[in-house]
Amino acid sequence: MHELSIIESIVDIVLEEMPKHNLTKVTKVSLRIGDMRQVVPDAMQFGFEVVTKNTPLEDAELLIEHIPITGQCEKCKHEFLVKSWLDNCPRCEHPNIQIIAGKELEIAEFEGT
């Protein structure tokens, strides 16, 4: 369900940006979404199709780059991909890990004519 709100925000942002670049039609939108967001790719594609109907974004391609969760050890500052939330720091075994990537929810770029 939150996919719909996310898409509505994307469409709002793109519609606002288009006139600044003299665009009338959007052909592609690229997103960067962190795995912590638990966004369902199929729901995004479907929602995008529905929400963009009869807008300048209709039929645009939606590309999603998924950003894996990266943690940093609070103690030794080692950075690593978090595969399980139960992992300790692979270098020093410290249990407290700061999330430094994986919460992204960004429009990277869009294309149009």
Next chain:
Amino acid sequence: MIAIKVPLVKNILEANDKISDLNKKFFDEKNVLVVNIMSSPGAGKTTLISNTINALKDEFKIGVIEGDIQSTYDAEKIAETGAQVVQINTGGACHLDGNMIRDTFDQLDFDNMDLLIVENVGNLVCPAEFQMGEDFKAMLLSIPEGDDKPLKYPLMFHESSVLLINKIDLLPYIECDVEKIKRESKKINPEIEIFEVSGKVGTGLVRWLNLLKEKIRQKNDPK
């Protein structure tokens, strides 16, 4: 026609974050502490809020925003406590956002309020993503929901300052490893404060109430 590429790198939720910042400023000026209460449907938010109000209402002035997809049932229950209450029906949206909170500004008397409790829509995923201008987020996980929830819904545990493990009165009848919930929540969010409570019976509520009192006093006297 040749396609033009527009590099943007823009936070998709930026519009909501901006409105939330404005809300936050407003609440700060009014010295109102705002807590955003989140959980899945039926975890016990309304019951906890109602009993929290009853315990604090002699000492503090409390307002409530009730978020629900439909119905005014929860708002009616809260109104029985005598607190000011506004119902927001999101009409389908599974979370509250900054705009919806802003829309209540002319329906509540913030000059007569120390604490604003917001009951978010029941959902363990997206309420954690949409800021509303709150001072902190508290989530409930009731033990019948099971001890696997922190690992299944890590974002909410990550974003919450307080976890209330609720319906602890049911522990004799339910298989649920409370220590596992605590351990895994702390792993996801080392700073999270955890209270075991029964919002209904009142068990364990003292620490939760003390935390609220402390935060209300800090907000009223920022020095």
